[in-house]
Amino acid sequence: xxxxxxxxxxxxxxxxxxxNRLWDYSQGLxxxxxxxxxxxxxxxxxxVGTFLKILEAKGFVEHRRENGSGRTFVYSPLLxxxxxxxxxxxDVKDNIFGSSVKKMLSFFxxxxxxxxxxxxxxxxxIHDHE
Numbered sequence: 001x002x003x004x005x006x007x008x009x010x011x012x013x014x015x016x017x018x019x020n021r022l023w024d025y026s027q028g029l030x031x032x033x034x035x036x037x038x039x040x041x042x043x044x045x046x047x048v049g050t051f052l053k054i055l056e057a058k059g060f061v062e063h064r065r066e067n068g069s070g071r072t073f074v075y076s077p078l079l080x081x082x083x084x085x086x087x088x089x090x091d092v093k094d095n096i097f098g099s100s101v102k103k104m105l106s107f108f109x110x111x112x113x114x115x116x117x118x119x120x121x122x123x124x125x126i127h128d129h130e
Contacts (some may be wrong), residue, residue: 008087009058018051019060019077020082028076030066060084 011019021037022029031049035042052075055061059078066072097103108114114122 004128008084010088010091011058011060011084015051015055015058015060018048018055018083022061022075023081028074030072030074034075052081079084 018034021034025033029037031045031052033050033053035045052061052063056063056075061075061080063073063075066074092103093099093104097107
């Protein structure tokens with residue numbers, strides 16, 4: 001694990017929602033495009049801009065000038081959704097379940113409703129991994 005991912009600050013719910021929108025668009029988005037991607041009632045332009053500044057300070061996004069000039073910035077993620085999710089789940093496993101994958105999976109099996117189809121798919125994944 002690199003220092004960069006070890007020191008990664010967790011995302012708040014609002015930050016996660018914004019990051020998910022950025023992860024869904026590989027070319028990057030402007031503040032205006034991000035605001036328009038929300039259902040009504042849409043957040044204020046300034047609110048989205050503030051969250052983007054926070055995400056940039058946390059090392060999650062970067063910005064560039066749209067078309068190389070002007071005052072409009074395009075924001076893009078600096079890490080993939082997969083890399084972030086991997087780190088968050090690793091932290092949960094290590095800090096809550098004593099680094100035990102078995103304990104973590106047991107928790108979900110006991111506390112989540114898993115239908116037979118999902119259980120078969122999980123078993124197939126385990127079998128394929130062996």
